[in-house]
Amino acid sequence: MKFALALFAAPHAPSSRRALRFAEALLAEGHEIVRLFFYQDAVHLGSALPVAAQDELDLPAAWRALVERHRLDAVVCIAAALRRGVLDAGEAERYRRPAANLSQGWTLSGLGQWHEMAQEADRLICFGGD
Template sequence: MKFAIALFSAAHAPSSRRALLFAQAALAGGHEIVRLFFYQDGVYNAAGSVVTPQDEQDLPKQWRAFVSDNQLDGVVCIAAALRRGVLNDEEAQRYQRSAVSVEAPWALSGLGQLHDGIQDADRLICFGGA
């Protein structure tokens, strides 16, 4: 089965951990993840600037390793990221900001990438949100 996964919750939310566990289990079960799309507060899962307390799991670090290790397509919604100050180098320069918090393996892109992922997948699985 091919999955597209959308994550709407910030890194400290339980649904972010559930999304990661689901994605790991999907790959372990022989399934394919065609796209991971981080939207709304989910963009914080891709932010290198998030500092996790020592007694908690560092989900942004775990997501980064998971996406890199499995060579997955991890897309961060550019509009949601900009609103939250989650910037890659290009956007930081464009908006004259000094902080860069998104680097490889993440790509900033629009909602069209979610739509394309849904078209390529058998199932869209969403975590978090209102």
């Protein structure tokens, strides 16, 4: 079965961990994840800069590892990302910021990607929405 996952909550929120475990379970069972879409405060999961406390799970690092290991399509909403200071090299240059911090292999894009993934997937699962 094809799944699309949308995340809304900040990295430290319980739903971010649940989403990670759900994604891992899907892949372990042989399902396909057509896209991960990070929106609202979940865009921070796409940043390469957060540092977790030593006694906590480093969720941004865990998401990066999952995306890399399974070559997942990880899309960060560009509007939400810019508002929260998550930039790729192109946006950092465009807005004259000193650095980019979007994790390698992740993409900034718009809600069109959300619509597309909803069309491609058999199931769209959302985590952390208000």
